[in-house]
Structures are given as structure tokens and as C-alpha cells.
Amino acid sequence: MLVGSERITPTRSKTVQLHIGIDDTDSRKGGCTTYIAARLVETIANLGTQFIDYPNIIRLNPNIPYKTRGNAAVALRVNVPIGTYDLVREEVLHEIEKNSELGRPGTDPAVVFVRGNPTSAIRRFSRRALWDVLHEDDAVRIIRSAGESALAYGTRLGLVGALAAVGQTLTGDHTFELVAYRTKSNCGTTRRVDEKSVKRMDRLTASKTFNNYDLENSRILITPHGPDPVLLGIRGETPSVLRKAFSIIRIYEPIERWVIFRTNHGTDAHFNAIPPSGPIEPDRPVILRGTVGDRPWRISGGHVFFTLHNQKGRWTCAAFEPTGNFRKTVANLIPGDRVTAYGAAKKNQTRQSLTINLEKIMIHRLVEKRQLENPRCPSCHKHMKSAGRDQSFRCRKCSITLPKSRKTLTTAARSVMLGLYVPALKAHRHLTKPLSRYGQEKTWDLRPPSGKWHNP
Ligand SMILES: [Zn+2]
Numbered sequence: 001m002l003v004g005s006e007r008i009t010p011t012r013s014k015t016v017q018l019h020i021g022i023d024d025t026d027s028r029k030g031g032c033t034t035y036i037a038a039r040l041v042e043t044i045a046n047l048g049t050q051f052i053d054y055p056n057i058i059r060l061n062p063n064i065p066y067k068t069r070g071n072a073a074v075a076l077r078v079n080v081p082i083g084t085y086d087l088v089r090e091e092v093l094h095e096i097e098k099n100s101e102l103g104r105p106g107t108d109p110a111v112v113f114v115r116g117n118p119t120s121a122i123r124r125f126s127r128r129a130l131w132d133v134l135h136e137d138d139a140v141r142i143i144r145s146a147g148e149s150a151l152a153y154g155t156r157l158g159l160v161g162a163l164a165a166v167g168q169t170l171t172g173d174h175t176f177e178l179v180a181y182r183t184k185s186n187c188g189t190t191r192r193v194d195e196k197s198v199k200r201m202d203r204l205t206a207s208k209t210f211n212n213y214d215l216e217n218s219r220i221l222i223t224p225h226g227p228d229p230v231l232l233g234i235r236g237e238t239p240s241v242l243r244k245a246f247s248i249i250r251i252y253e254p255i256e257r258w259v260i261f262r263t264n265h266g267t268d269a270h271f272n273a274i275p276p277s278g279p280i281e282p283d284r285p286v287i288l289r290g291t292v293g294d295r296p297w298r299i300s301g302g303h304v305f306f307t308l309h310n311q312k313g314r315w316t317c318a319a320f321e322p323t324g325n326f327r328k329t330v331a332n333l334i335p336g337d338r339v340t341a342y343g344a345a346k347k348n349q350t351r352q353s354l355t356i357n358l359e360k361i362m363i364h365r366l367v368e369k370r371q372l373e374n375p376r377c378p379s380c381h382k383h384m385k386s387a388g389r390d391q392s393f394r395c396r397k398c399s400i401t402l403p404k405s406r407k408t409l410t411t412a413a414r415s416v417m418l419g420l421y422v423p424a425l426k427a428h429r430h431l432t433k434p435l436s437r438y439g440q441e442k443t444w445d446l447r448p449p450s451g452k453w454h455n456p
Pocket residue numbers: 377378379380381382395396397398399400
């Protein structure tokens with residue numbers, strides 16, 4: 001299905017700026033949108049185009065039920081010689097048709113071509129796509145009114161991500177990811193990446209790369225586990241630290257190609273995009289400041305819950321098992337504590353209410369924890385023993401007895417401190433900002449990448 005029409009703009013310039021957004025070429029069975037982007041980098045560079053940015057991986061609202069967990073789209077931004085514009089478009093379509101999982105259910109690839117800087121309508125759409133659930137008709141309307149063109153295979157669902165990727169030019173905080181791809185014959189086999197070298201790389205590039213290795217569970221985090229063509233992805237603050245990290249890792253299988261992407265990974269972009277006093281609706285990220293209501297409780301499977309309330313309502317917050325030690329923090333909250341919960345609002349099937357799946361928590365205020373204690377013996381000052389339920393207290397050593405009314409109210413130490421808490425690494429979503437990135441946020445003006453950032 002083709003939407004939009006060709007806009008003929010007379011221009012004196014010999015090149016035209018072109019933004020290409022691609023979404024949803026992958027199914028749950030394999031395939032990978034970034035792989036198509038990586039191939040296209042080479043193909044369209046050979047047509048005389050010049051990249052004005054690294055290829056972008058844009059993660060959108062991670063809570064959309066019908067999308068894969070990552071909800072990723074890619075954008076390529078180039079200056080194209082006027083004469084080769086059609087050729088570039090043809091190459092893009094050819095590459096998508098050749099490498100996406102066309103025909104598989106749930107795979108609805110789409111591509112959007114936008115000439116010149118993305119309009120403010122496109123940028124607004126992109127910002128919303130980070131947190132809201134958008135309809136493909138909205139994407140079609142914006143593409144048409146901007147006079148741009150797009151192509152969707154199957155349903156038009158992929159147009160949302162493709163258009164959103166174009167408009168998300170990452171002028172705010174961003175990170176980089178070096179992605180290396182496997183040869184076709186190796187796809188589906190165990191990835192042969194040396195674990196020790198990954199730990200070494202993690203140590204040597206500390207605080208400039210993130211989510212490399214999970215020490216808590218002794219697990220490599222840079223390699224995915226599916227049959228897709230990605231061998232590994234290293235995330236970090238700059239292209240140069242990624243090249244250094246890549247050179248440290250020992251890999252025992254051929255690498256087909258590698259590319260450095262600029263991305264919103266690890267930036268909390270989904271939380272930052274929520275409008276102030278935005279709606280609290282299912283399948284969207286939420287930020288809720290409030291007071292802990294009920295004492296936290298644990299259910300089988302190790303999940304921990306508590307209730308949070310403020311003037312807008314009352315919610316159940318959940319710290320699931322994979323969040324690891326994060327659950328201990330949550331379990332130590334008590335009624336009256338003041339916190340800000342960051343998470344995903346999900347409809348609770350049984351109770352018809354919303355549960356907030358926690359992605360991080362800020363503890364602002366801790367109330368005093370009061371507890372009743374047995375009295376101390378007036379003679380030896382040790383805690384006395386109760387002689388039984390509703391009985392008096394006794395010190396056997398000193399043979400002293402006190403009435404049961406002598407129980408004392410004391411302040412107990414809290415086993416949690418004020419501050420920000422983030423779940424275990426393995427529970428991080430692509431957009432989750434790891435603790436190591438706080439204070440490293442950056443801005444960026446669109447300018448051509450320099451140095452070596454892709455092969456060959
Ligand atoms: Zn005593």
C-alpha cells in the first residue's frame with residue numbers, strides 16, 4: 001500500500017536531504033530491523049549519498065502489547081544527489097523486501113521517506129510515540145499532509161514506528177550502540193563470545209559503557225539469545241569507547257558486518273516524553289508521586305506489591321521477580337513513606353484496575369518505624385521474656401516480673417535509605433537509564449559523523 005504523493009520541490013541545490021524511517025521488519029521468529037539498516041548503510045553510501053548522522057535506533061513506547069518487547073524502529077539520514085533519489089528509494093524497498101520476514105504473522109514492515117527537515121507535526125508525533133498508543137491513521141494523515149511518501153506491506157501498523165523514527169532526531173540525551181552481525185550460516189547457533197573478555201571489557205570501559213555483564217547472575221548481557229542475525233550489541237557514551245570495547249572482546253565466529261548506531265537506549269526517553277499531568281492509562285509509562293498505603297506483600301514467585309495513593313487515586317505497584325534486589329527495597333517500605341514510582345501501567349485482569357509494573361523508584365521521605373518491644377529488666381537491663389500470650393514479663397536470672405502493660409513503644413531502624421533505586425540489570429528495558437548514566441546526559445546538533453563507524 002502506498003500513501004502520500006510525490007512533492008516536486010524546485011531546488012538549486014544539487015542534493016536533497018532525505019530521512020528514511022523503517023519499522024517492523026522483524027517477527028518474533030527472527031529477522032531484525034537494524035540488520036536491514038546496517039546493510040542499507042553500505043548500499044546507499046555506494047550510491048554517492050552522504051550520511052548526516054549515524055544511523056539511528058529509536059525505541060518507542062515499550063508497553064504496546066502487539067509489538068515485540070523492544071519496539072524498535074530505525075532512521076537513516078542522508079544527503080542524496082538529486083539524480084539518484086529514485087535509485088536510493090528503490091534500493092531501500094529492495095532491501096526490505098529481501099530481508100524482512102514478509103508473510104509471517106505480526107510482521108508488517110513499513111518505510112517512510114521524508115525530504116528536508118522533519119516538520120514540527122512529525123516531531124510532535126514522534127514524541128507522542130515514546131509514551132502513547134498511536135493509530136496508523138494518524139501517521140497516514142501526517143505523511144499525506146506533509147506531501148511525503150511511505151510504503152507499508154501488510155497492515156499499516158508499521159507506519160507509526162517508521163514515521164516516529166524519522167521525527168526523533170535525538171537532539172536531547174542519547175547513547176551509541178555498536179552492533180555486530182553474524183553470518184547467515186551461523187544464525188540460530190550458540191553465539192561464540194568469550195565471557196571472560198566481556199567482563200574485562202566491562203571493567204576497562206566502566207561508566208562509559210553500560211549493561212555489558214550481569215555480575216549478580218553471572219550472565220553476558222551484550223548478546224541476545226534468539227535466532228536473529230545480531231551477534232552482540234555494546235552500548236556506551238561515545239563511538240570511540242565502543243570501538244575500544246569491541247576490540248577487547250574475543251569472538252570465535254566470523255562477523256559479517258558491524259555498525260555504530262546513535263540511539264535513545266538508556267535515556268529514560270519514555271518517561272521524559274510524558275506530558276505533565278498526562279493521563280494514567282493502560283499500556284503507557286507513568287510517573288506517580290504519592291504515599292505508600294498498604295504494607296508491601298509478597299506472592300508466590302517472589303513478586304512484591306504495595307499500594308500507592310495520592311489525590312488522583314490509588315494504585316497497586318509491582319516489583320516482579322526478575323528485578324532482583326530491587327524487591328528488597330520495595331518490601332522495606334512502610335505506610336506513610338513518600339515515593340515517586342516510575343513504571344508501566346497495565347490493566348489488572350481480575351480487579352479491573354491498573355497495576356504499575358515498577359521500572360524505578362525514588363524514595364523522598366521515610367516515616368519513623370514504631371514497634372512494641374518487651375521491657376528491659378530493671379536489674380540486668382536485658383530484654384525480658386514473655387511468660388506467654390497476654391502474660392506478664394519475667395527475667396529468670398534476676399527473678400523479676402513485670403505486668404504485660406509494660407511493653408514499650410520504640411523507634412526501629414529503617415532498612416532502606418532515601419534515594420533512587422533501579423532494578424537488576426537483567427530486568428532493564430532498552431530505554432531504562434542505568435544508574436551509571438546519571439550525570440552523563442548530553443545534547444547533540446545534527447552533524448555528519450566522522451571516523452570509522454561501520455565496515456567495510
Ligand atoms: Zn534481669
